[in-house]
Amino acid sequence: MYAIKTDSLTKYYGKSRGITNISLTVSEGDFFGFIGPNGAGKSTTIRTLLGLITPTSGSAELLGMDIMKQRNEILQKTGYMPSEASFYRGMKVREVIRYSAALRGLDCRKEAARLLDRLELNPDKKIRELSLGNRKKVSIICALQHHPRLLILDEPTSGLDPLMQREFFAILKEHNADGAAIFLSSHILSEIQRYCRHAAVIREGNILICDEVKNLGHTRAKQITLLGVSAPPAIDGIKNIESVEDGVKFLYSGDYHALLSALSSMPVTDMNMTEPDLEEIFMHYYRSGDM
Amino acid sequence: MTILKQELRQGRNALILWTAVIVFMLLICILIYPEMGSQMNELSGAFANMGGFSAAFGMDKINFGEFMGFFSVECGNILGLGGAFFAALLGISALAKEEKEHTAEFLLTHPLSRKNIVLQKGLSVLVQILILNAAAVSACAFCAFLIGEKPDIGSLTLLFLAYLTMQIETAAVCFGISAWISSGGLGIGLGGAALFYFLNLISNLAEGAKFLKFLTPFGYTDGAEILISGHLEAKYVTVGILFTAAGIAAAFWKYCRKDISV
Incomplete structure (x- = not known):
């Protein structure tokens, strides 16, 4: 019941x-x-x-x-x-x-x-x-x-x-x-x-x-922060682009080979890749309705 | 009967105030009667010849100089109009106030059927009307004794019964409306009671407007008619009972289906 x-x-x-x-x-x-x-x-x-x-x-x-x-x-x-x-x-x-x-x-x-x-x-x-x-x-x-x-x-x-x-x-x-x-x-x-x-x-x-709740944070998308660049690479699968101090932050749900290949030719000084937090997912659901 | 007790507790101050005002006015009215009685005998003829004005209040048919004649007009207006306003306020706010004061969400998430809530709230309205009328009857009896009058008990009972029935009908109609509204009932209640009162005055003025007596509960509270005929006009009372039943049925029907706003 x-x-x-x-x-x-x-x-x-x-x-x-x-x-x-x-x-x-x-x-x-x-x-x-x-x-x-x-x-x-x-x-x-x-x-x-x-x-x-x-x-x-x-x-x-x-x-x-x-x-x-x-x-x-x-x-x-x-x-x-x-x-x-x-x-x-x-x-x-x-x-x-x-x-x-x-x-x-x-x-x-x-x-x-x-x-x-x-x-x-x-x-x-x-x-x-x-x-x-x-x-x-x-x-x-x-x-x-x-x-x-x-x-x-x-x-x-x-x-x-x-x-x-x-x-x-x-x-x-x-x-x-x-x-x-x-x-x-x-x-x-x-x-x-x-x-x-x-x-x-x-x-x-x-x-x-x-x-x-623990699964809600697990999605295919990763939150990526790149420092040393002002824009993400021009590839598919990028959403929610935000500028941060000396860099850019975005959600990525595309192919990793394509991402790595694109990054290799960019002047990236630092990079951070994490699971998006629940708030990020929540805001995303609010905006688009899918993830 | 938890809600009934709560309603009576909540309405206690208003009941005391309305009862005190109505009883006080009845007392004043009766206590000044002996002094006015002799003048009234002289004025009675004048009242009877004031055309539409005296017809509207039924003063063209009764002897205003006699206690019962005086009582049926003066005290009838006080208890009739005052009681009708009080009954209308009770009826119109009984169900609507929970939404207006945002307490409906609290009340209706307790394990009580809506039918039960309507029943208890309806009973609380009835009990308060009965208390007010019991106080009025007691006060009138006491004052009549004080001034040494021995009014005709049969006629007096009929008058009080008419006022009580009228108040219950007014409250029931407003109670029915109360289930439909969630705020702003005060104007509807007071306006409705005043409308009923004036419909009766108009119906007294012209033969062609007599049908209005079917629409207003004041139609069967006309003191002069009651004193002369010795009974309440059955056709008006019957329609009044139907209005009362319709008001109560409407309250149950609507409130049991209503989407509650919070």
């Missing part, structure tokens, strides 16, 4: 595109990254999975249950952290957290107290007095206090300071180690690279690639 399984999931808002034919699987217990620029369809995918919006076509299952028919059962076992944490402004932190537990018909006071302590959040503060970061902490507690089997997090770290981000991921890793699947939408690549085992890249409503 998969934590998340979508089959050609499509959502149109009238005539404008939300997501088109999203098919992906997230295994139980996985730590899955969902990468894409603003407007790519990350939040639309998540909101469709959670039943906030109805898909135009296609289907999806969360924890083996149909998102259209078994919404309540799914939400009972799912924790969700939205990208913008908004709560009832007149309520106190403690009241919002208890209300969330009560809506689930649960008493989560013990776990809530533990999380409040770890996230250093004052439960007696009014929501309207909280900074974005502190509202995010309330959201984290509401998403985690009932020990969900699936956690869906939409750009969760915006507003959290670096120390709190580390604590947040430590908590996530503990839940993941306990068997919870984590679906993390983000455009912060270092987060995905550091914490996720699998990831999918979404662009203009389509999934471009879905693979293990």
Whole structure:
């Protein structure tokens, strides 16, 4: 059974595109990254999975249950952290957290107290007095206090300071180690690279690639930096040319003999050839859609 | 019933404020009646002959100098109009406020069916209307006792029942609209309640505009008609009940299918 399984999931808002034919699987217990620029369809995918919006076509299952028919059962076992944490402004932190537990018909006071302590959040503060970061902490507690089997997090770290981000991921890793699947939408690549085992890249409503994070960095293309020249050799397979101090940087996916032969006649003073980092690949996907 | 409790908690201050204002105005109105009563007897004839103005408020048919006549017009306007505004605000904001205040994403990602959410929010509107009316009835009874009036309980019950039914209908229609909108409901609610009120005034002015009484819940709250006939006009109440049912059904139908904006 998969934590998340979508089959050609499509959502149109009238005539404008939300997501088109999203098919992906997230295994139980996985730590899955969902990468894409603003407007790519990350939040639309998540909101469709959670039943906030109805898909135009296609289907999806969360924890083996149909998102259209078994919404309540799914939400009972799912924790969700939205990208913008908004709560009832007149309520106190403690009241919002208890209300969330009560809506689930649960008493989560013990776990809530533990999380409040770890996230250093004052439960007696009014929501309207909280900074974005502190509202995010309330959201984290509401998403985690009932020990969900699936956690869906939409750009969760915006507003959290670096120390709190580390604590947040430590908590996530503990839940993941306990068997919870984590679906993390983000455009912060270092987060995905550091914490996720699998990831999918979404662009203009389509999934471009879905693979293990370590494989996403392995492509045929190499990043080459040449010093002493201002332009790359005039051969096929060169992309993303950038000027650097006293040299040029580019991605190369052509024949190495052709490259070496071309370089032998150029005044190159130094050369560096590496795997492109995830950010490089990510930017490339954003621009062209293939690698 | 977690949402019901939460809604009542959230709406507590507004309920207290509206109830206090309406009750205060009812108190003032009833307490000044003895002083005005004698003058009213003299003025009653004048009121009855003010043509369209008195017809609009039903003052051409009743004795304004008697307590029940005075009460049905003055207090009817306070509880009728005030209650309708309050009911409209409750109804129009019940579902839409979650999207307007960006809390819908929080609420709707908890394991509750949308049907359940609509039900509990609808009940919270009803409970608040009942509380306001219970306070109004108690205040009126207390004040009538204070000034030594013994109003006809049957007529008084009919009047209060009419105001309550009208408020529930207004709230239900607004509740239905609330499922369609995600912001800016305040103007629709207050404007709608005012429109209902003025439709009734117009329908009182001309025989040809009588059909408007079918469109407005104020059509069956006309105090003069109720006092004279001793009953609520069944045809208007029936249409009102249909509007109420349609509003509630629309709220369930739309909210259970709606794409939630965040």
